[in-house]
Amino acid sequence: xQELEQSPQSLIVQEGKNLTINCTSSKTLYGLYWYKQKxxxxxxxxxxxxxxxxEKSHEKITAKLxxxxxxxxxxxxxxxxxxxxxxxxxxxxxxNYKLTFGKGTLLTVNP
Amino acid sequence: DGGITQSPKYLFRKEGQNxxxxxxxxxxHDAMYWYRQDPGQGLRLIYYSQxxxxxxxxxxxxxxxxxxEKKESFPLTVTSAQKNPTAFYLCASYSPGTGEYFGPGTRxxxx
Numbered sequence: 001x002q003e004l005e006q007s008p009q010s011l012i013v014q015e016g017k018n019l020t021i022n023c024t025s026s027k028t029l030y031g032l033y034w035y036k037q038k039x040x041x042x043x044x045x046x047x048x049x050x051x052x053x054x055e056k057s058h059e060k061i062t063a064k065l066x067x068x069x070x071x072x073x074x075x076x077x078x079x080x081x082x083x084x085x086x087x088x089x090x091x092x093x094x095x096n097y098k099l100t101f102g103k104g105t106l107l108t109v110n111p
Numbered sequence: 112d113g114g115i116t117q118s119p120k121y122l123f124r125k126e127g128q129n130x131x132x133x134x135x136x137x138x139x140h141d142a143m144y145w146y147r148q149d150p151g152q153g154l155r156l157i158y159y160s161q162x163x164x165x166x167x168x169x170x171x172x173x174x175x176x177x178x179x180e181k182k183e184s185f186p187l188t189v190t191s192a193q194k195n196p197t198a199f200y201l202c203a204s205y206s207p208g209t210g211e212y213f214g215p216g217t218r219x220x221x222x
Contacts, residue, residue, distance in 0.1 A: 031210065033210035033211075035213075040216065041215055041216060042115075042117075042201060042215045043201070043211075043213040044213075048210060088153070088154070090211065098159060101153050103151065103152065103153035104153055
């Protein structure tokens with residue numbers, strides 16, 4: 001079965017700093033999804049990546065999928081307190097509509 | 112507006128009681144999912160259903176039951192056989208463009 005490892009598990013940054021969260025898969029990724037979650041709420045879709053080398057941006061968040069399609073990174077530029085939350089990656093292993101999720105990265109942004 | 116609703120938002124259960132968590136979607140999605148989220152463990156799949164009248168066990172199905180009599184509805188029953196039911200429960204449905212589309216969650220606490 002596919003496993004996703006996220007790093008770091010938690011991250012504390014000062015407002016205005018850049019940061020990167022990584023998601024590494026044990027198998028080839030057919031689709032890689034990034035979500036954000038506020039405590040006690042549902043997951044909000046951020047971006048989906050499918051092609052090796054693909055890069056997408058939304059506001060100050062950029063996600064990339066490496067050429068070999070086994071690792072993705074999420075980069076936040078000039079972080080703000082509104083970026084705080086849990087970031088989860090989810091992977092489509094290619095079958096059954098079923099996503100596998102990483103354990104999440106807890107981001108704290110101090111003003 | 113289309114979306115997923117979960118009710119109630121907070122649920123308290125006495126030991127030995129069965130409780131049912133509601134999940135309704137008006138997105139016309141075929142596949143629906145139930146996850147359990149515990150601190151530090153990420154999302155764990157309880158049950159999923161790809162079509163009406165069919166469902167499959169996920170990774171932690173013991174002590175839970177589901178039904179899928181209508182496309183829009185996928186209720187989860189937490190039975191007295193579930194030894195540690197206190198957790199945050201998330202329902203989702205599958206969208207080809209965003210992976211899994213999540214509801215706002217139900218927090219279950221056993222008293």
